[in-house]
Amino acid sequence: MNLSTLWEMYEQDKTLEAYSKQTLKAYKLQYKMLVEHLEDMDADEVTVFHLKGYLSEQQKRLKTSSFQHRCKFIRGFFRWAHEYGLIETNPAFKIKMPKDQKRIPKFLKEETLELLRINCRTALEGALIEFMYSAGVRIGEIYNLNRKDFNFTDRSVIVNGKGDKEREVYFSKRAEIWIQRYFDERLDDEECFICTQRKPHNRMSIAQIRWIIKKLAKRADVDENVYPHKLRHTYATHLVNRGAPLDMVQDMLGHKKIDTTRIYTHLRGDRRREEYRKYF
Template sequence: MLLSKAWEAYKADKRIEGFYPHTLKAYGLQATLLIRYFNDVEMNSITTQQLKEYLSKSSENLKPSSLAHRIRFIRSLFRWSHEEGYIMKNTASKIKEPKGGKSIPKFLTEREIEHLRETAYTPMEKALFEFMFSTGCRIGEIVTLDRNSINWSNRSAIVRGKGDKEREVYFNIRCDIWLKRYINDREDSDPAIFVTERNPHRMSIAQMRYIIKRISNRAGINKTIYPHQLRHSYATHLLNNGAPMDVIQSLLGHEKSETTRIYAQLSGKIRQESYRKYF
């Protein structure tokens, strides 16, 4: 089977399985690069050594985390193709991710969070910022959220996360106030919980990222701030306040506990920084 045909079949299968759309989009880029490098040959003709050469050339320009992402895609594609009987041998089975491929998530301090709160001016900006931070949702989960997904009585919402799995998330009183004010001030009938400022319609991921960037530029914080950082900060805040790891895992919607345990490393880093600061 040609690489391009394998990718199309893989993508269709994973979409049915409920793969997160943004994962498939990122994998699509990796597939394009792989097909371009090998000139869309038959998968059976690609050897382990050729894959290693491709990854070796990639490693010159990629960070370990980006290289690890590329390797995960290749391993997944070749494993699936082998299991489906499209290739005789899984030549990617022995390719391993680079050490240090998983970095400790970057988070914001409480002071930085307060600076961002101060520079979110409009009800929409405040509602979006508070919802991101107080729920710890992925930006892709917020984009698809509708007004009728909100349960105002217990300040919660049902979101659809990775693997098309639903989970309940919660928001605080500050978020409740600004979210109600924002929605009540709106004159449109769009079902989306967050809409564009002009010609109101469902806000895109790019537009949400722009708004967070706009808020952070006003705050004058000397670091690059992006929406997923608010999710990391949410998890760190829970951890520092004594939340058990299994609770954090459930609230974040992590399928594997190993994904959540990285925040334990983060906590260790916080303790180390505190020691160096105060001792």
């Protein structure tokens, strides 16, 4: 059985297990790169040295996090094939995950956030900035939202996060004002939260949403890299720095493990100095 046939079976199985479209899309990309390197060889002929050769080549040009994704997919893919009896031995059995390099998440300075706010020219820009910052949502979660999902009575919305898990998030009064204004200004009948501005109106893609944030940051003359996930980092960092319990932040972010949330406990600036002087 060649690798492409194995992938078709794997994709079908993971679809039945309700893996998200985004996860399967990412896995498919990983598979394509592996097959391009191994030339769709027979799965039973793949050895640990084939895989290490491929990973060695990848490691030279990837960040640690991206390289970890490569390793994770390969380990999971071949483990699955072996457990289902589709290959005699698991060639990825001795592939080890690279050590995780703990990095402090990058977040926006208060001045940068204000610059973005005052340079919003449309209700769409305002809605995106305020909702991303005050709800701490992932861009994929925004993409899947519909207008009817918003509860303006208690300023909440149910998002579909990683692993197809739902969670309730909340947004600020400022975000509510911008979102209501954005909905009132729209002339289309599309159900989606963020819609393309030109006809034919469709759900705006993730790439287009990123472009809007980039365009806003450029107009605001911001001298740092601004992207949707940095607004999520900013949300989490501000919650922690303002004294929110870590388990509450974990729940708000939809993290499976508390260790993932713990990276936001690195205090900076004035708050860090305050904490130092309190105890020393």
